[in-house]
Amino acid sequence: MEVLIAIIIVLMIAGSIYTLHSRDLLSAVISYGITGFGLVICFLLLQAPDLAIAQILVEIITLIIMISVIRISTREDVTERSTIHIKGVRYINMRTAAYIVTGAVFMIALLYFFMDATVLLDPFGVHQVRMSAAYMEVGAAITGSANLVAGVLFDFRAYDTLGEATILITAVIGILTVLRLKGRR
Amino acid sequence: MMTRGMTNIVKTTTRLICGVIFIFGIYLVSHGHLTPGGGFAGGTVMAGAFILLVLAFGDDVKHLRKTEEGSSTLENLAILLFLLMGVAGMLFGANVFFKNFLEAGTMGELFSAGVIPFLNILIGIEVAAALFTVFLAFVIFKEEEK
Structure with missing residues (x-):
């Protein structure tokens, strides 16, 4: 379990480092969510489901509030095309591809850890x-x-x-x- | 002359029940370790007494701002003392943060349960001052807008 928690913490640190260095405010907020949802999985692994419930609620609510604040305030958009045309030949923008791959990897990893964490919990409705x-x-x-x-x-x-x-x-x-x-x- | 606050009916009723509400809040806080209630509930009741006073009688902004400064300071002092109680448990007890380092005493007496009544009182002051500060901040904001 310590190894799992260590992996999740590394993912959380990576997400927060990206938050600090990203150009776009919206992607900063979304990558900041990795920290919160990683913490949810940590709580589930440590058999604290009540804390996990509170954390997931707080995380979703703050995410919604932050996104709505960014929508109505000055959002600095980074316009980047997914494909580039040079002399009639189409090239795929490698940075966009990297973004998509990273997002998918993070999603699959978090989903895997989440499934793994819920196995340890008591069945629904059983009290401890x-x-x-x-x-x-x-x-x-x-x-x-x-x-x-x-x-x-x-x-x-x-x-x-x-x-x-x-x-x-x-x-x-x-x-x-x-x-x-x-x-x- | 512009009359401040609400009508005479409200003012007279407030004069009658405000002290009772405040004393009830003090009772809830000080008997928190014996009866239902405690710092959070009692602090809210105490803040309610102050809020009722300001609502019924009104006040000018200058005085309100001074009151807000006082309640804000009180709130900060209360939480600082609460933290120091935890550190004191670490110093006098068995190196445990928030150790109950005083004697438990006989159960059911007013002075029993070690540090619990003191922590209750500090939390009561903190909650009361915090709610009152928030209320005053909104009142001052509204008054300044006029």
């Missing part, structure tokens, strides 16, 4: 109580909290709670930044 059973048995005794929800939220999963608080603060910073643009003008 590996973690929950331990929490329910000793949670109240260890944390000393009568409210088990608070015990899980602030003791076992306090790191998660820090992430939630960080999301909140990031949202506030974003809203303040967007709304202040008017005042600066």
Whole structure:
């Protein structure tokens, strides 16, 4: 499994490097999606389907938002023909062919890893109580909290709670930044 | 003279229930480890009390901006302290981030469950200040547009 995750991480790094260096904003956004969907497969391989669901939703929504933003903002189009005519002879543009091959390879690789990852999961509708059973048995005794929800939220999963608080603060910073643009003008 | 805020009915009702709402929020946060509720729910209720005040009575932009600065600072301080609590668990406990390093105490008492009540209070402050800051930002944006 470590080998699979390492391969996926290499693909993710390649996708993000292309994002940095691509000329076209739209292809940058699409190749950025490789990182997110690679992470989904990593979560599935590590047996965390709930995280995978959240990640795939966030990834699709951000992709749609970014593409719509690019559509209505200044998109720098790279006009490149797939075939070139020189002295009446048609040549295939090698860069376009390379793009198509790379896209197909990435799609097939991600699909293969996705199929591979879903094999490990429990069947649909079967519940797992590996973690929950331990929490329910000793949670109240260890944390000393009568409210088990608070015990899980602030003791076992306090790191998660820090992430939630960080999301909140990031949202506030974003809203303040967007709304202040008017005042600066 | 232009009257600020809403009608007298709304103002009187707000005067009556605003404190109750705020105290209910404090109760939810401080008893988060005992009863249903906690930092996130209680913080939202506390922010609701402040939002009700601003909606009912209104305020001028200058004062609102000062309030927004204060709540924004409070929010940042709260999350910084939350992070420091996690680091403190690393220093005093067994090298675990967010270790519950205080004594658990008797279950069911107000001062029990180690660091959980403190983390609850910090999250409550953070959520309340964050929601209030967002609300104020929108109000200021709207007022400036006039």
